[in-house]
Amino acid sequence: MWQRSLMAALALAASAAGAAQAKDTLVMGMVLEPPHLDPTAGAAAAIDEVVYANVFEGLTRIDQRGEVQPALAESWSVSDDGLVYTFKLHGGVKFHDGTAFDSADAKFSLDRAMGPDSVNAQKALFEPIAGVEAPDPSTLVVTLKRPTSSFLFNMGWGDAVMVAPESAADNKTRPIGTGPFTFEQWTKGDSVQIARNPGYWGAAPKLASATFKFISDPAAATAAMLAGDVDAYANFPAPESLVQFESDPRFKVVIGTTEGETILSMNNKVKPLDDIRVRRAIAHAIDRQAIIDGAMFGYGTPIGSHFAPHHPAYVDLTGLYPHDPEKAKALLAEAGVSGLKLSIKLPPPSYARRGGEIIASQLKEVGIEAELIPVEWAQWLEQVFKNKDFQLSIVSHTEPMDIGIYARDDYYFNYDNPELKAVMAQLAAATDKEKQDALLGSAQTIIAEDSPVAFLFQLAKHGVWDAKVQGLWENSPVQANDLTAVSWQE
Numbered sequence: 001m002w003q004r005s006l007m008a009a010l011a012l013a014a015s016a017a018g019a020a021q022a023k024d025t026l027v028m029g030m031v032l033e034p035p036h037l038d039p040t041a042g043a044a045a046a047i048d049e050v051v052y053a054n055v056f057e058g059l060t061r062i063d064q065r066g067e068v069q070p071a072l073a074e075s076w077s078v079s080d081d082g083l084v085y086t087f088k089l090h091g092g093v094k095f096h097d098g099t100a101f102d103s104a105d106a107k108f109s110l111d112r113a114m115g116p117d118s119v120n121a122q123k124a125l126f127e128p129i130a131g132v133e134a135p136d137p138s139t140l141v142v143t144l145k146r147p148t149s150s151f152l153f154n155m156g157w158g159d160a161v162m163v164a165p166e167s168a169a170d171n172k173t174r175p176i177g178t179g180p181f182t183f184e185q186w187t188k189g190d191s192v193q194i195a196r197n198p199g200y201w202g203a204a205p206k207l208a209s210a211t212f213k214f215i216s217d218p219a220a221a222t223a224a225m226l227a228g229d230v231d232a233y234a235n236f237p238a239p240e241s242l243v244q245f246e247s248d249p250r251f252k253v254v255i256g257t258t259e260g261e262t263i264l265s266m267n268n269k270v271k272p273l274d275d276i277r278v279r280r281a282i283a284h285a286i287d288r289q290a291i292i293d294g295a296m297f298g299y300g301t302p303i304g305s306h307f308a309p310h311h312p313a314y315v316d317l318t319g320l321y322p323h324d325p326e327k328a329k330a331l332l333a334e335a336g337v338s339g340l341k342l343s344i345k346l347p348p349p350s351y352a353r354r355g356g357e358i359i360a361s362q363l364k365e366v367g368i369e370a371e372l373i374p375v376e377w378a379q380w381l382e383q384v385f386k387n388k389d390f391q392l393s394i395v396s397h398t399e400p401m402d403i404g405i406y407a408r409d410d411y412y413f414n415y416d417n418p419e420l421k422a423v424m425a426q427l428a429a430a431t432d433k434e435k436q437d438a439l440l441g442s443a444q445t446i447i448a449e450d451s452p453v454a455f456l457f458q459l460a461k462h463g464v465w466d467a468k469v470q471g472l473w474e475n476s477p478v479q480a481n482d483l484t485a486v487s488w489q490e
Contacts, residue, residue, distance in 0.1 A: 023488040024208040026469070028481055029221055029233040031349060033189065033214040035378050036172035039158035040113060043121035043385055044377060045398050048158035048479035049234075050192055050212050055096075056161035056177035059087055059106065059140070060152055066400065066477030068152045072101065072162055072178065073140070082147035082431065083130075087140040093201040095164050096182045103134035109162045110142065122159040122399070124408055128428070147429045149436065150401065157400070158479060180205045180484050190214060206471075206487035216348055225251070225464060232465030232472060234481050237350055239297040245464050252467045255299065256475040260396035260459030261306045262351055264344075264359060265384075267391055268452050269414035272337050279451040281331035282392075283321035285366045286359060290323075292457050295354035300457035305444035306403050309458055313437035317448040318455075328366040343371040344392040347380040351459065352394040359394070385412050396459045400478050403440065406447050415452035 034046035039056060053061060061071040070076075073087040093101040112118065114126035128148040133141040144151065154160060167176035175183045180202065181194040195209040213230055215221045218238030224230040225245070235258075236242065245251040264286065272278045288302040301309050304317030332340065342363075346356040353374065360370040370392070375383065384390045397405070405411050407424040420443060427439040448455070461476050471485040 023468075024206065026207055026210045026483065026486060027229065027231045028210060028212050028483070029224060029230040029236075030212050030214050030481075031216050031221075031235065031237045032377055034192075035381065037175045037183065037186070037192070038171040039161055040109075040163060040168075041119045041121070041172065043381060045479040046377070049481045050194075051175055051177070051179075051183075052158040052161070052478070052480040053179065053482040053484055054181045054194055054210075055175050055179045055183055056158070056163070057179050058155055058157070058161045059089075060156040062153070062156040062400065062478045062480075064473040064475060064477065064482070066475075068156055071156070072106070076152070083144045085142045085144070085151065087142070089138045089140060090201060091138055093178050094199055095167065095178055096176045096197060097164075097167055098199075099164055099166055101162065101164070101178050102137035103140045104137070105164050106140045106162055107132045107134045108165050108168075109160075112163070112168065113160065120159055122157060124404070125154040125157060125159060147431065149428060149431055153401070156478070181207075181210065184209070203484075205484050207483055210483050210486075212481070218350060232463075232469055234461070234463055234465075234472060235476070236462040236464040239299045239460075239462055242297075242299075242462060242464070250467055252463075252465055252469070254461075254463035254465075254474045256461035256463060256473075257308070257310050258396075258398060258459045258461045258476040259308055259400045259402070259478070260398040260476075261303060261308070262300070262355070262394070262396040262456045262459050263306070264454035264456060265390075265393045265395060265413060266453050267388060267412075267414055268416075269388075270391055272335060272340065273342075273391065275335050275337075276451065277331045277335040278337055278340075279454075280321065281328040281335070281337075281366065282363070282368070283451050283454045284324045284328040284331065285362050285368070286321075286454055286456070287323040287362055288318070288456055290362070291355050291358050294358045295351055296457070296460070299460040299462060301460070303455045303458050305448045305455060306397070306406065306453075307440070307444050311401075313440040315441045315444045317444060320448050321451070321454075325366050332367060338367065339369075340367065341369045341371065342391045343373050344394065345373045345375050345380065345384055345390050346394055347375060347377050349396070351396060355394050355456065388412050388414060394456075398459070398476070398479050403443055403447070406443075406452065413452050415450070417446065417450060417452075420446045420450075 032046040039047050057071045059073040060068050063069050074090050076087045110132045113120045128144045130143045130145045180200045182197045184193040184195045186192045192212045222241045246253045266273045292300040302318050346352045356372050363370045384393050407421045423443050430436045468489045
């Protein structure tokens with residue numbers, strides 16, 4: 001009898017030990033700390049990288065293939081004229097504070113995003129909406145001013161997530177969404193913690209909790225990964241260290257794609273950058289491959305337009321402005337510009353700081369003296385993006401399919417081209433894929449020929465994570481660290 005009891009006890013102990021070893025937490029490293037946690041009120045990619053799909057959800061969502069999937073809307077129908085979208089919403093959905101989500105909340109979210117007092121960084125996404133109705137709790141009707149082929153995709157952006165009138169005002173510091181994880185704690189300067197939502201309406205995530213750890217220094221990030229203090233980096237900040245992780249069986253290295261067009265942005269209303277000859281001169285002064293090799297250790301794809309090379313409609317325009325210092329000098333002379341001094345404001349990411357040093361050297365070769373001004377991310381958003389107080393800057397635009405920013409009035413480039421606006425208007429109404437691709441090609445060409453910015457490279461995604469972690473996105477079609485399918489191998 002005692003032998004059977006002993007064996008049972010040992011079996012129970014072994015089972016308990018096995019259960020204890022089953023890991024259900026994750027520490028995700030991030031380069032930048034978000035300025036706040038409300039995706040409907042800020043342009044910083046780091047906001048969505050924490051809360052998109054985890055804490056907040058939209059009517060639709062974008063999956064890792066870049067395709068539109070149902071989210072809070074379980075289905076929808078579109079009128080024959082393409083103007084009326086009728087969404088059927090999931091029932092039984094609650095916000096993290098226990099309040100119910102229904103069509104009234106969805107109407108509130110859309111009305112808030114497109115209203116006169118909206119602080120949404122992507123307010124243009126909602127401009128096509130003529131009106132929103134909530135005829136019953138499970139039905140939302142959105143009427144557009146004109147057919148907009150990208151509407152369902154746009155509703156999957158982080159900027160279009162659903163919020164509640166009871167909690168929307170406090171989402172910057174205590175976000176309340178409907179997602180599979182609840183916000184737990186934000187230790188400023190260090191980390192954000194989220195935990196599994198026990199009342200989630202959909203499939204429960206396998207992780208019980210996750211911590212987003214903010215480590216921007218490349219050497220510190222490498223040390224944290226090697227020490228096991230961080231389990232994963234969706235986008236590792238030290239490409240020079242990737243070979244070290246590739247040779248270590250404890251880790252998995254995945255090189256994927258992003259929507260990040262990395263550009264030398266220019267203020268088109270500041271002299272002499274308002275002269276196309278000066279902008280083209282700067283474009284010719286730049287050696288894209290040298291920047292990729294020097295700043296990104298060879299990871300990245302040269303681009304000649306604001307469009308991802310992996311997209312079927314991509315037009316290779318890298319040959320339009322080859323590296324040609326003599327051509328650059330000639331264009332500056334033609335514009336009557338000499339002894340030009342320009343400042344370049346550089347946000348924290350290594351592609352900007354390292355890339356800025358290389359670009360400054362390249363500009364010096366053609367007679368342009370560049371002053372490098374490092375700024376923190378909050379300063380960049382305030383000075384460059386909001387107030388347009390800059391001459392040049394380096395930033396990666398990671399929003400999906402965002403070529404339309406060049407047609408926006410008062411966007412921070414201060415670029416205005418009626419021809420491009422007409423093309424983008426046609427694109428919005430086009431429903432035929434072949435016509436859409438043709439118009440996208442036209443838009444790329446118009447922008448490249450005008451050179452409102454200098455195109456550098458498409459940012460690669462350098463994923464490094466524990467070899468036992470599965471379910472992380474290999475590519476980044478949207479700004480997200482979606483943890484809903486993440487787990488540890490047994």
